[in-house]
Amino acid sequence: MRRFLHCLLAVFCFSALSAQTGSITGTVSADGAPLDYATVTLKKSNYGTYSDEDGKFEFDKIPVGAYTINVSFLGYQSFDEKVVVEEGATTAMNIELMEQVGLLDEVVVTGTLKEVSRLESPVPVEVYTPAFFKKNPTPNIYEALQNVNGVRPQLNCQVCNTGDIHINGLEGPYTMVLIDGMPIVSSLATVYGLSGIPNALVERMEIVKGPASSLYGSEAIGGLINIITKNPLNAPLVSADVMATSWQEYNLDLGIKLKAGKNLSILTGANYYNYDELVDNNGDNFTDVTLQERISVFQKWNFARKSNRLLTLAGRYYYENRWGGELDWNKSYRGGDEVYGESIYTERIEFLSSYQLPTEEKLLLSTSFNSHDQNSVYGDLAYLAKQKIAFGQLTWDKQIGSHDLLLGTALRYTFYDDNTPATGGDDSNPLNQPDEIWLPGIFFQDEIVLHQQHKLLLGLRYDYNKDHGNIFTPRFAYKWSLSDQDILRLNAGTGFRVVNLFTEEHAALTGAREVVIAEQLAPEQSYNLNLNYTRKTYLPRGGFVGFELAAWYTHFTNVIYPDYETNANQIIYDNLDGRAVTKGISTNVDITLSNGLSLLLGATFMDVSTEENDIKKRQILTERFTGTWALTYQLWDHKLALDYTGNIYGPMRLPLLGELDPRAPESPVWSIQNIQLTYRGKKNVEIYAGVKNLLNWTPWKNQDFPLIARAFDPFDRGVDFDSNGNVIATETNPNALTFDPSYVYGPNQGIRGFVGVRYTLK
Template sequence: MKLKILIIILLLVQWTTIFAQSDATLFGHVVDETGTHIPFVNLVIKDTRIGTATDISGHYMINNIPPGTHSIVIQHIGYKTKEMQFTIAKRESKEFDITLETITVALEQVVISGSLKEQSLRDSPVKIEVLGAAFLRKTPSNNLMQSVGMINGVQQVTACGVCGTNEIRINGLEGSNTAVLIDGMPIMGALASVYGLNGIPNALIERVEVIKGGSSTLYGSEAIGGIINIITAGVETAPRFFFNTNWSNLGDRNADIGFSPFRGRKFDALFSGSINTMERFTDLNKDNFADKVTISPSVSLFNKWSFQRPAGKTASFAAKFYHENRAGGTQEFLGAYNYKPDSKVRGSDSLYGETIFTNRYELMGSYSLPGSAGLRLDISQSGHWQDSWYGTTFYKGEQHISFANLIWLIKAGDRHNITSGVTARYQVYDDNTPVTARGSDKQFIPGIFVQDDFRINTRTNLLGGARLDHHSRHGLVFSPRLSAKYNLTGNTILRINSGTGFRTVNIFTEDHAALSGFREVVISENLKPEQSWNVSLSLNQTINRLVGRWVVLDADLFYTRFSNKILADYDTDPETIIYRNLPVGDYAVSRGVAVSANGRINGFFTWTAGFTWQDVFAVSKSGSEKPEKEAQPLSPEFTGNWLLSWDARKIRTTVDLTGTFTGKMLLPTVDPEVVNDDRLSEAYSLINLLVNYNLNQSVRVYAGVNNILGWRQSRNPVINWQSPFSDGFDAANVYGPLYGRAVMMGIRLLM
C-alpha cells in the first residue's frame, strides 16, 4: 500500500513538472552511419545543466531551452563525442537529427578514476576497465554484483551459506582489499564491505570503473587491492521518469521508480526509490536450511541535485538511504520469524537462524571553488548501523565516516597535468565485541597527495605520485605510485603500473565466518596493518576493420605481495578460527595472467571473452628447512567470462547470452561427511540468457533465465547442518550457486 501511494505521488509531481516546462524545445533522433537509431545517448547543451538521453528507440526531446545559439555535446560509448551548434527562437519547437561516427569500442570514453579528473580512456596511463549503463542491462538480474562479476578477473563470492553476505574479489584478493567508491568518494567502510555492491540500483548508474591493483596514492588505505568506482547518473541526462519492475520464479520481486523534475532551470534534481523482496523458502539439497537468503524488504532511496554555475563550474549534492532486513536458517526458524527486531525467535537456542537488520545513509557533495585556480572540494558523510543475531551470538555495530578532499588540478605547460590535494578522513566504529570494550574506536587520518601525468612525447606518458597519511596508531604512512604508457603504434598501447598499499583490519566487520558458526575466534596478537606492493604489465591491441567492426585484445600480467598479511587459520584447531599476522619473513602473493578480447560484427553482434589464471598463496619460512607454500581459500585457479549480444533493431529486440566459468578452489573447512576430503571444490560454468523487446519508444519488456544449465554446488555449504548449535557447525563452504535455474520477467518504462 505504501509503495502504491509513493508511485501516485511521484506521478503527480512528474505530471505537474511537465506542464511547467518552457515551449522552447529541441527534438529529433540519433543514428549511426548506417542509419540505425542509438538508444541511451547523452546530450547536454554546453555550459548549461540542460540535457537528456535518447530513449529506447533513439529519439530525444529537450525542453526549457533559452532562445539563442547553443552548442550541444553528444556522447555515447563506442562513438566519437560530437559537438554541434543550433539556433532556437523563443517557444520554437525545432527538429534536430544527429549522426554519430563509430569508434573502436570505448577508448575515447571519459573516465576519472585514474587521476581524479576527466580524461580519455585511451590517454589514461592507468588501465581502467569500464562497464557502461547498457552493459549493466545485459544480465538477467537487477543485482550490480552479478554485472560486475562479468569483468575478467573479478569474482563474486558468497561469504556465508546461511546469511548470504557476499563480496567482490579482484585477482583473488579478499573483498575487504577493494575500495568501493561512489562518484569517487570512499564512503563504504569496513562494516558495509561484506554487503559488496548491494543496495545500488542499476537504474541509477551511468558506468562502473574498475582499477585492478593498489591505488592508495589517490584513494587512501582501503584501496590496497583495487577500486570499484560507481559513477551515478548525471541529473541532466537522466530520464524524466523511469519505472522498472521484475520478478522471478524463486520469489524475487523488485521495483525501481524515479523522476527528474526542474529540467533546464538553474538546478536539476533526480529522485529515485527501489524496493526488493525475496521471501520464498527453497531447500533443494534437503538440509533444512534455506538455499537462498530471504529479504523482507530492502529499500533504497536516492536523491541528487546539480546546480548551474558560470564557466562550467560544478556544484552537486546527493543523498542515499538504504534499509535491509535479511534472514537465513532452518525452515522452522524462518516459519516462526516475523522479520521484526523484537521477534522472539531471534537468538533462539532451539531454532537456528541468522538475522541482520541494516540501516545506512550516505551524503556526498562536490563544489568547484570560484576563480581560475582549478580547486574542487569533495565531501561525504556516511553512517551504518547493523543489528544481528548469528544463532545465539549477538552482534551490534555502527560505523560513521566523514571525508573531505580538496583537489587542485594544474596544467603546467603542454606536458604536465598535476593533481594534488589535502584529504581528511574521520571514522568512528563501535560494537559489542571485545574490540571496543574500552570505548568506540576513533581514527582521524589526514593526508596530502600529489600526482603528475607527464607527457614525455606524443607516444609516451609517465605518471608518478605519492601520498603521505598520518594514522593516530601507526604514524606516518607513505604510498608511492609509478605508471607509464607507451603507444607502440596508433592501435597498440603498453602500460606498466606499480604502487604500494596499507590497510588496517577489523575482523568482525569483514569476515562473517568470525560470527557465523560455533568456532571460537582467537586473535593471537595485536594485529598490525597489512602492507603490499604490486606491479602489473598490460598490452592493448586494437584491430580496426570496416565501419562498425572491430576487435580489441588485452593481455595482463599482475603480481601483488603482502607483508603483515592477516590470515584466518582454520586448520590448527577445528574448533577455532585463529587470526594473526604472517610472521616476519613470511609473505602472501597474488599473481597471474589475464587475457581478454571483445569485438563487434556487422554492427549488430558484439562479443567479449576473458580468461584469468591466478595463483594466490602464502609462504611460510619459519619452523621449516625450506619455505612452505599454502594456497588460500576461495581463490580459484582460473576464472573466465563471455558475452554474445545480438541487437536486432529491425524487430526491436536484443538478445544477450552471458556466461562465466570458475575453476577448482580450496575450501575453508574440512567436511567430515566427505571421505578423505581434499577441501577442493569442483569446476563449474554458468550460462544466462536475457531477451528484450521494445513495445514502443518508452516501454520495454524483458525475460531471462539465470543459470540455464541448473548447476548447483554438490557439497553442502553448511558443515554439520544436523546439529547447528554444536561446535562442528560451520557455514563457510560456499563456492557456487545453491539453487538452480531461475526464470525472471520484467517491464521497463522510460519517459
Template sequence: MRFYQLLLFLLISLTAFGEKSPIKIKGHITSGKEHIAFASVSINEGQLGTHSDDTGHFVLELEKGKEYKIEISMVGYQSIVKHITADKSGELHFNLKKDLLELNEVIVSSSRRAQNRKETPAVVNVVGKELFASSNFKVASEGLNFISGSRVENTCGNCGATQLRLNGLEGPYTQILIDSRPLFNGLIGVYGLEQIPVSMVEQVEVVRGGGSVLYGANAIGGTVNILTKSPEFNAFEVGSSFSTIDGKSNDYNVYFNSSLISNNEKTSAYIYGSFRQRDAWNANPEDVYYLIDEDGNPYGNPIKDDFSELTALSTYSFGSKIYQKLNEQHKLSLDLKYTKDERRGGNKLDLEPHEADLTETIDMHIGSASLEHDWFSTNKKIHLNNYFSTQYVHRDSYYGAHQTPDGYGLTTGSTIVGGSQLNLDLGEFFGGENFFVAGMEYIHDQINDKKLSYFDEEENRQTDDVTISDQVSNTYAVFAQNEWKADRLSVLLGARLDYVDIKDLQNPENNKSLPAFNPRVNMKYKLSEDMQIRAGFATGFRAPQMFSEDLHIEVSSGQGVRTILDPNLEAENSISFNLAWDLDKTIGGTQVYLLTEGFHTRIKNRFDNQFDYMEDGTLILFKRNSTSDAVVEGFNFEAKVAPSEFFNVQGAYTIQSSSYEEENQWGDEDSSTSKFILRTPNQYGSITTNYNISNQWTASLTGVYTGKMYAPYIPGGFIDGELTTEETLIETESFFDLGFKVSYITKLTKDTKIQLGLGVNNIFNQMQESFVSGIDKDAAFVYGPITPRMFYFDIKIGNLLQ
C-alpha cells in the first residue's frame, strides 16, 4: 500500500508542477436563435468542466496562454469541439445543431470512463428518456426490448419472474449493474429489473458480448448498466398513470423526483419515490379443469379456471443521492435506496397462501447504501475513485399447491462491494492519446435459503426450519486496461484476474476456490468521418455458485422446485467475437444511422439443469456441467432515420441461431432431447416512431416482434379441458406487440409544464394460443408478450419537461 501511495504522490507532484494562476473566460451556447440552458462544457476530455446556466452562459477558469480543447454537449444536440488559446479577448460562442437521433450520449460502460458514445471502441446501445416517454413504461426492463439483440421475457405465470436475454443467452449470462456496481446479487436478479422505476433512471447502457475484463463474472452475453439520475439543476417532476386491461384488472403508478443544488453548487441532492399497484389477471377464465386422483386420472365435475396469468404486485421504492464537493479536487457522494416488493399469483388470492390450491408469493425488502470518494489532480489528468456499496435482501415466500403447509420459506442475502479505480490521462504516445485504467475490487455475497417450520398434522408436531442453501462467495479482483486513441484508429487492451472463494456452509466438502483470468481486445477504425468499423474479442466465466434463477422456486406439476448444485460443479467459460460496421451521416436534411453487427459466442463447461427427486420426494433441479458446448451466433441490425426534427423512425432486428453442439436433455433423464436453446427465437426486433405534430402535440408508435421458438411443457395441467400427460416441445407462434401513444404538453405556470398522455399497448392483443389450467399446471409454460391489450392515461408535471 505504501508503494501505491508513493506512486500516487509522484504523479500528483509531476502534474501539479509549473501550474499558473487562472483567468476567467466567458462563453455562451445557442442553437439557432435560442440559448441552450444546462449544456455540458468539458475541457480536455473532462479534465475540467461546468454547465451553462439557465440563460445558456458559462464561465471557465483557465491558465492564460495555454491551449485547450473544449467540447460542448447536450442531449438532443450534436456535440461541438473547439481548440482555443486562453486569453482575455472576446467571449466564446458555440452554436449547436440538433441531434435528431440522439447519438451523442456520454456513456461509461464501454471502457469504465466517461466518453462520447460515437468514440467508444465497443458498440454501446442506450435507452434514454425519449424512449421511456414514448410509451407507458414504468420500470427499466420495459425499454430493453427496443435494443437489437435484447429481449425481456416472462418466465413464470404465477409470480411474474422475468429475465433479460442478450444475443439469445439466458438472463444469468448478463451482468446487470447499478451505477457501474454489481449489486444485482444472486437473490434479486429474478425480479430486479421490474423493481427499478423509470423515475430514478437517467439512462440504461447495454454492451453486448463478453465483458468480464471490466465487471467480473456473468458478463458473457453482455453488460447492462442502469445509471440512476444525479442532481445537475434545480428540478422537480411528479407524475401518475392508470392502465386497465378490462376495467377490472388495473395498474396504478405514482412517482416524484426532485433535484436540489446549493447556491455555491457544492452540495446537491436527488430524491425520488414511486408506488405501483397492479391487479392480477386471468387469461382463460372460461377454461375448465378437473381434480386428479392418485392414479393420475381426472374425476368429478369440471372446475372453472381461476388462476392468474398476470401477477398481482405492490411495489414501493424511494431513495436519495447526495453529493458534497469539498473542493476542486475532492468530492463525496452518498446513495441510499429502499424497495419493498410484494407479488402473488395462483388462485384464491384473498386467502392465506396455504389455503389456496396453487400459490406463489413473495414479500421482498431490499435496502442498499453506497459511499464514494472522488479525487482529481489539479489538471484533472488523474482521477482516483474509491467506492463501498452494501445491500441486504429479506424475502419471505410461499411456493406450493394442494394447500400444503410446508411451502413457506425465508431467503436472506447480503452483498458488499468495495474497490478502488485509478484513471490516468497519459497524454500523447506513438501518435495517439492514451487513457489507462487500473483497479481492484472485492465482492462478498452471502445467501441463506430456508424452508420454514410448519405444523405436521399427521405427526402432530411442529417441524424445524430446514436450511436449503447457505453459501458465501468472496471475489478478489484486479483489472487493468489501456486505450490508445489516434485520429482514425483506437485500440483497447485489458485484462482482469478474479479469485473466487466459495464456501458451502451446509456441505463444506463442496467448498471451491478458483482463479479466472479474462483478457479483452477492442479495436475501432474510422473509414471516414461518417463511417467506422469495430471488432472485439473477449473471454468470460461464471463461477459455480448459487444464482438468482436457482433461488426462484417455481411450481411445476403441483410441486415446488428447488435447485441443488453438483458437488463437482466447475466454472463455465466462454469466448466471444464481434465485428460491427456503422454509419452516421446527414444526407440533405436527413440524419441517418445504420449498424450491422456480427457476433459469435461459445460456452464451454456450461451449467445444465436436470430434474431429479430427493429422498423425501421433493422435486429438484440438479445443476451439473454439460459435456456439450453451447454456440450462439448471428447478426444485429439497426437503422435510425430522422428526415426532420419533427419525425424520426428507429428499428432493430436480430437474426441468430442458438444451439447445443449435441442434443441436450430437458426435464428428467427420460425426457426428450433438443439441439435448440429453448425459449430463444431465431428472429426478433422492434420499431419506434415519433412525430411532433406541433410544439404541443406528439404521437409515438412502438412495436416489438418475437419470432417462433421452442418452449418446453411439463405435463400435469389441462389445455382446452384435456389433461396433458406427455412432456413436449411446443413450437410457438410469432407475435407483434404494437403500441400507440399521443401526448399533449403546455405551460402550467411560468416555469412549470404539464404533459398529458393517452395510449394503448398490444393493440392486436397478441398472446399465446393456449394457457394451462389446473392445480398441477406448469407455471413456467409462458411465452410471448407479458401483458394483453392495455389502455392507459398518464400525467406529468415538472419544470424540465420537453
C-alpha cells in the first residue's frame, strides 16, 4: 500500500510539474514588414527557432520562469527583452527590429579569410550594410563611399569625371576591391568596377584599412573593400529601386530570385543609369558633369550540395558610355581637333566561383576572371586599352587545438595592352609588347588562442615575379579583450604592389599632357603599424554606444610617383628616390537609442607626405582631415525616418602648372550635406525623397580664376613651348599655362532634389 501511494504521489508530482509550462509566440518585423529567417533564442537555454515567411515564431511547452529572449537579423540591431513564462499562459510579443548602421557583432571574412565574429577577429574590420547606404541613396557604390570615414571617392578629371578610391589618403592603385572575396575589380580605376553593381544585391561591405598583402597579394597595400553579395537562398523574391533627381538623373536597381529545381537558386540583378543633360553653371563652356549611360547585369548561382558544401558561380556584364567636354561636342567630333571632348566606352566581363572540394578536410577552390576593354579619346588623343586578369586560389582551413590554421596557394595572371609607347604601340605594330604579369604565391596563417582574453595571428606570404624576384610579406596581429566591452588590437606587417601600367593612368592622357615612363619601375613596398581600440556599451533601456579609435603609421619605399611639376606638358612616372609616409588617427562613434535615434560620427586626421633629396612635400589631392556623419530619427512607429548625412574635408594641395599658375595652391575647407525622408507605412514599399548638397557647394564658387586652365584653347594652339617642352610666358599667355582639367578636388554638381521608390517581395 505504501509503495502504491509513493507511485501515485510520483505520478501526481510529475503531472503537476509537466503542467507548469507555458508558451511564447510573436512576430518579428522591420520597417513595417515581416522578417523571415530571423534567429530567435532564449538565452542560457537550449530553446531556439527561426521566424517563418510571415515573421511568426513560437516556443511551446516552455517551463515556467524568467527568460531573456534574443532576436537577431543581419543588418538590424540585436533585440533583447526579459519575458516571464507563466503556467498555462501564452505570452505574445511583437518585435520591431531597428536598422543598424555600424555593426560590431557582424560575421566578417575579409580580415582573415575565415568567417568570424567582428568582435573576435584580431584584424579590425569595418562593416556597412544596405541600411547605411540607404541613408544617402546614390546610383552606384563608388559615390556611396563618400560617407564612410577615412574613405573618399576622388575625381581625377573635371571633364571625364573618372576617379578612384582613397583609403586613409592613399590613392586608388593602393586599394584592392573584391566581390565575395575575389579580386574581380582591378585597380585600373575603381570607378569602373564599383559603378553598376546593383545595390539590391549587396548584403554588406567590409573594409580593412592598411596593408593586407600577406593574404591578398599585390594591390592590397593600402586597404581592402570587399563587397559581399546576397545569398540566393535568403534574398527577396523581387526587389526594385527606382530613383530620379531634379538634374534629370535616372537610376534603376532590380533584383529577382528564382528557384530552378530542388538544388539550384539563382539571383539576378540589373542596374541602369542615365544622365543626358548639358549643364554649364560655371560658364567655362565645358560640361559641369559628365553625361553617362551605363548598364550592368549580375547573376549568382547557388547549388545545394551534400554536407552543406559550398558551390557558387557568378558573373557580371558592364557597359558604359560617358563623355564630357565643350557644349557643342557630338560624336562626329570624336577623336578630332575641332571641338574638344573626352569620350570613353567601357565594356567589362567578370566571372567568379567558389567550390568546396568533396573531402573531409575543408578545401576551398576560388577563381575569378575579368576582361576590361576601354575605347577612349581625349580630344584628338586616342587611348585604346585591354586588360585581362585571371585569378585562382586554393585554401586549406584546419583547426588543431588552440591553432586555427589557413594554408593557401594563389596564381594571378595579368595581361595589358594599349596603343601607347608604354607597351610599344597597338596590335598593328610589330614592336608591340603587351605587358604580362604572372604572380604565383603561397601563404600561411596561424591564429592562436593564447588565453580567453588573448589571441595572436601570425602570417607569411611568398610571391614570385620574373621582374621583381622573390617577395616576402609577413604579418602580425594581436587581440586583447580587456573586458566584455573593450578590445585592443595591434597589427603590423608589410605590403607590396608590382608595377601594373594600367593602374598608373588615372590622371594620364587627360588634356594635352604626355605620359612618360622614366625608368624600369620597381615594386612598391610598405611597412605598417596599426593600433585599434573598440568599446561597446549596452544601454539599460535598450540601444548601445560603440566607440572606435585607431592610429596608424605606414612607410613606403619605391613609391611610383606621378610628377606633374617638372614639365607642365608631361606626367612623368618614376620611382621616388626617397620615402613616403602616411600617418594619422581616426575615430568612429556609433550611437543607437531605443527612442529611434541613431548617430554615426567619424573623423580622421592624417599626414601623407613624400621626401626626396631631403625635401618633404605633402601628397597632392590629400586632405589633412575629414569628418563624416549620419543622423537618423525614426518616428511615427518607425514608419517615417529622417536622415541627415554629410562630410567635411580639409585643405588639399592641388596640382599647379608652374610658378605663374594663378589658381589657388590649396583647396578650401568644403562640405557636402544631404537630407532625406523615408516612408515605410505601406507593406513591401518604401518611398523616399530629399535634397543632396544642401549648401549648394561647388569648387568653382568664390574662385577668381577658372578651374580648367585655358578652357578656351583646349588644343593649345595659342601656347608656345621651348626646346625642352616647357611653356613660354607670352603676351597672350602671361601665366604660361596649357589646357589642364586635372585641377579638381570635388564634384561640380550643385544642389538637387531626388525622389525614389523601393519595392521588396519576400
